[in-house]
Amino acid sequence: HEQAAEEVPALIAEISRHDRAYYVQDQPLISDAGYDALRQRLEALEARFPDLIRPDSPTQRVGAPPSEKFAKVRHRVPMLSLSNAFADAEIHEFVDRIRRFLGLEPDAEVAFAAEPKLDGLSMSLVYDGGELAFAATRGDGAEGEDVTANIRTIPGIPKKVEAKSFPDRFEVRGEVFMSHADFEALNARHAERGGKTFANPRNAAAGSVRQLDPKVTAARPLQFYAWGWGDVSELPADSHFAVMQAIADWGFPISPELRFCRKAEELLAFYRDIETRRATLGYDIDGMVYKVDSLALQERLGFVSRAPRWAIAHKFPAEKATTI
Numbered sequence: 226h227e228q229a230a231e232e233v234p235a236l237i238a239e240i241s242r243h244d245r246a247y248y249v250q251d252q253p254l255i256s257d258a259g260y261d262a263l264r265q266r267l268e269a270l271e272a273r274f275p276d277l278i279r280p281d282s283p284t285q286r287v288g289a290p291p292s293e294k295f296a297k298v299r300h301r302v303p304m305l306s307l308s309n310a311f312a313d314a315e316i317h318e319f320v321d322r323i324r325r326f327l328g329l330e331p332d333a334e335v336a337f338a339a340e341p342k343l344d345g346l347s348m349s350l351v352y353d354g355g356e357l358a359f360a361a362t363r364g365d366g367a368e369g370e371d372v373t374a375n376i377r378t379i380p381g382i383p384k385k386v387e388a389k390s391f392p393d394r395f396e397v398r399g400e401v402f403m404s405h406a407d408f409e410a411l412n413a414r415h416a417e418r419g420g421k422t423f424a425n426p427r428n429a430a431a432g433s434v435r436q437l438d439p440k441v442t443a444a445r446p447l448q449f450y451a452w453g454w455g456d457v458s459e460l461p462a463d464s465h466f467a468v469m470q471a472i473a474d475w476g477f478p479i480s481p482e483l484r485f486c487r488k489a490e491e492l493l494a495f496y497r498d499i500e501t502r503r504a505t506l507g508y509d510i511d512g513m514v515y516k517v518d519s520l521a522l523q524e525r526l527g528f529v530s531r532a533p534r535w536a537i538a539h540k541f542p543a544e545k546a547t548t549i
């Protein structure tokens with residue numbers, strides 16, 4: 226215990242240092258796998274010795290502290306993170322826990338919506354009367370940064386919804402990302418001008434979104450895929466998959482790999498399918514996301530502390546560094 230009592234504060238200090246470098250300077254000091262390992266070590270020690278948990282521990286908050294460069298936006302519905310699974314067994318546990326929680330038979334089938342988890346930055350887009358009112362980063366989950374002027378420059382994001390019917394007020398959530406091809410071309414342009422090159426597409430996307438000058442963002446090749454919603458005045462269906470089709474009808478790009486899976490076995494088959502095609506997708510992903518499709522069941526399942534009980538991210542083993 227006394228060895229842990231020394232290691233925990235050191236881990237908290239080191240992880241906080243990496244958080245600042247990553248979220249404030251957009252320039253991480255450590256690889257994602259290295260960062261994950263620090264987090265997992267801290268979580269393991271805190272689980273073993275709960276008395277060592279400190280309120281300032283990174284495990285006690287979600288996401289990054291919003292920077293002071295941008296105005297703050299309070300999310301009407303918190304933007305929470307996903308719990309992670311690494312082994313197939315954890316996915317079977319995830320589904321079993323859902324069935325138990327819902328009082329379903331052990332062999333009852335639960336349908337899911339599944340798609341690759343893009344390695345970009347989460348974005349909340351709020352529309353009033355079909356017009357983009359504001360766009361905000363996730364921030365710490367409760368409050369994000371107002372990056373509306375920058376997000377308006379992304380071609381894939383509707384400034385004004387042209388569909389025949391849509392809710393008066395709705396919030397679309399998704400991932401802003403940069404494709405491999407656009408990332409290589411951007412780095413080549415910056416390198417030949419002696420400018421700043423980026424370590425990977427996610428840093429390039431984050432750095433491009435958090436520019437104070439929207440003209441700089443406008444010159445960066447950013448894309449957006451919607452993966453969900455937040456505060457919506459009315460929902461067109463009781464199925465995640467069906468609502469995503471409606472969001473696509475409103476003019477938002479969604480993942481071409483979004484699939485409806487009738488049962489858990491299909492999730493694992495899909496995971497392996499995407500894992501074999503991962504290098505050909507043209508953008509970075511770090512796993513798959515599975516969501517219970519029925520919104521009524523999602524409502525009953527709710528959230529566990531910070532992450533939904535009804536969704537999980539199934540991560541791939543850390544990939545070799547993106548070639549520069």
Ligand SMILES: Cc1c[n+]2nc(N)[nH]c2nc1OC(C)C
Nearest residue numbers: 305306307341342343452514536
């Ligand atoms: C944080 C998050 C991130 N992602 N990424 C995808 N593709 N879906 C998705 N869903 C999320 O959260 C919902 C389960 C609420």
